[in-house]
Amino acid sequence: MIERELLGEPLDILLIEDDPDHAEMIKRSLGQHNVANRICHLSDGEAALNYLFKRGYYKDRNGNAHPHVILLDLRLPKVDGLTVLKNIKEDEDLRKIPVVVITTSAADKDINAAYGNYVNSYLVKPVDFDKFSEMLENLGFYWLAWNHSPWE
Amino acid sequence: MTNNIQNWRQELNELVETRTRQLKESNDNLKIEVLQRRDIEKERKHLTEDLKISNTELEQFAYTVSHDLKSPLITVKGFLWMMKKDILNGDSSKINKDMERISKAVDKMQTLLTDVLEMSRVGRKQEEYENVKVVDLAYDVIELLSGPIAEKCVNVKVLRSDSGVAYVDRGRMRTVLQNLIENAIKFMGDQTESYVEIGSREDKGEIVYYVRDNGIGIDQRYQDRVFGLFDKLDTEAEGTGFGLALVKKIIETHGGRIWVESEGKGKGSTFCFVIAPKKGG
Ligand SMILES: Nc1ncnc2c1ncn2[C@@H]1O[C@H](COP(=O)(O)OP(=O)(O)O)[C@@H](O)[C@H]1O
Numbered sequence: 253m254i255e256r257e258l259l260g261e262p263l264d265i266l267l268i269e270d271d272p273d274h275a276e277m278i279k280r281s282l283g284q285h286n287v288a289n290r291i292c293h294l295s296d297g298e299a300a301l302n303y304l305f306k307r308g309y310y311k312d313r314n315g316n317a318h319p320h321v322i323l324l325d326l327r328l329p330k331v332d333g334l335t336v337l338k339n340i341k342e343d344e345d346l347r348k349i350p351v352v353v354i355t356t357s358a359a360d361k362d363i364n365a366a367y368g369n370y371v372n373s374y375l376v377k378p379v380d381f382d383k384f385s386e387m388l389e390n391l392g393f394y395w396l397a398w399n400h401s402p403w404e
Numbered sequence: 405m406t407n408n409i410q411n412w413r414q415e416l417n418e419l420v421e422t423r424t425r426q427l428k429e430s431n432d433n434l435k436i437e438v439l440q441r442r443d444i445e446k447e448r449k450h451l452t453e454d455l456k457i458s459n460t461e462l463e464q465f466a467y468t469v470s471h472d473l474k475s476p477l478i479t480v481k482g483f484l485w486m487m488k489k490d491i492l493n494g495d496s497s498k499i500n501k502d503m504e505r506i507s508k509a510v511d512k513m514q515t516l517l518t519d520v521l522e523m524s525r526v527g528r529k530q531e532e533y534e535n536v537k538v539v540d541l542a543y544d545v546i547e548l549l550s551g552p553i554a555e556k557c558v559n560v561k562v563l564r565s566d567s568g569v570a571y572v573d574r575g576r577m578r579t580v581l582q583n584l585i586e587n588a589i590k591f592m593g594d595q596t597e598s599y600v601e602i603g604s605r606e607d608k609g610e611i612v613y614y615v616r617d618n619g620i621g622i623d624q625r626y627q628d629r630v631f632g633l634f635d636k637l638d639t640e641a642e643g644t645g646f647g648l649a650l651v652k653k654i655i656e657t658h659g660g661r662i663w664v665e666s667e668g669k670g671k672g673s674t675f676c677f678v679i680a681p682k683k684g685g
């Protein structure tokens with residue numbers, strides 16, 4: 253991670269979260285762990301798919317081809333998070349991006365569906381914030397994995 | 405001898421005839437019973453089906469409620485935690501804004517709870533059904549919404565007709581129209597000549613009531629989702645996404661159905677509903 257920063261290469265995180273307060277919490281928490289280099293925040297499933305697949309509004313999107321990691325909420329407007337996940341993991345190229353679901357739902361139905369669609373991690377938003385912060389810290393695994401990201 | 409034989413024959417014939425008649429009778433009875441049982445079976449299936457549906461609905465309700473109610477709690481705890489850290493670090497730059505967030509999350513919680521309570525009352529409270537000219541209820545609603553209507557310069561038209569009488573709970577039906585008209589005004593977009601039309605039309609023997617606007621419209625793909633509890637298409641827009649879920653529940657307790665017609669974004673929306681003709685209707 254630190255090496256990356258020294259190299260001046262930013263880490264790109266795509267955050268898909270419809271609750272602006274939760275998005276802010278996640279951003280601040282990531283900032284604390286000095287991992288949040290660049291966070292692109294989108295608030296609905298349709299925008300996320302358009303962004304990732306470079307369609308619609310994001311048809312001519314320049315810049316980094318893919319984010320290094322995707323943080324995905326499940327309950328989203330327009331297209332729900334599970335559908336977004338399914339679309340990512342069905343795509344030959346995008347499926348390599350680690351996807352971390354961060355949701356209020358601890359329902360078996362959702363957990364099973366997420367793992368059934370090859371999610372890389374599943375985090376339940378706790379009411380206990382210390383835990384939340386710790387969970388995000390543990391995501392460090394992905395920041396390290398990014399060192400060996402398949403596009404480099 | 406011959407006489408005897410003839411008598412026996414006669415007797416036998418009569419016996420056969422009586423037996424045949426009895427058999428036919430019990431056969432007919434059986435047939436009726438089979439039909440009755442079939443009806444009962446049908447009714448049973450119907451009830452089971454209804455029960456299944458309302459069970460699934462209840463599960464869905466519990467699921468949505470638990471998640472949407474949990475969200476503001478997470479916000480409150482999270483920002484309290486961050487404020488504590490900031491205060492310890494002597495950083496007061498974000499305190500005011502964070503307090504504002506917490507306060508808003510508590511308000512949201514309050515709204516969600518009120519919404520959930522209201523939702524659970526529909527169909528449980530003794531509803532008072534009477535024959536009502538549904539379209540005419542729009543006049544009450546327009547008066548109630550006169551503020552926003554004037555502010556947004558909306559041209560509201562009510563097309564009255566004599567055919568549109570339905571057997572409904574007047575108060576509930578007013579709630580339906582109020583939500584639909586409120587939405588029509590709220591999701592008007594930058595339309596300069598905005599209009600909302602409330603009326604009814606006949607379609608295949610049914611009376612379809614509608615609220616039409618020339619606002620931002622609804623993408624075909626999401627036309628079912630707008631009726632979901634706490635489902636919104638635009639996170640920025642005001643509101644909790646409760647109105648249409650409530651409207652749908654009310655229409656369904658009236659034995660009716662509701663749907664939306666829209667050619668897509670920017671093409672306006674028409675919300676349509678029918679009400680089952682109950683007695684008196
Ligand atoms: N007349 C309309 N035109 C366009 N979009 C609409 C209209 N009515 C409802 N919607 C969409 O459906 C969503 C759900 O509506 P509703 O349940 O009334 O919730 P709310 O008004 O609280 O957002 C709205 O957020 C909006 O995206």
Ligand SMILES: [Mg+2]
Nearest residue numbers: 587643647648
């Ligand atoms: Mg509404």
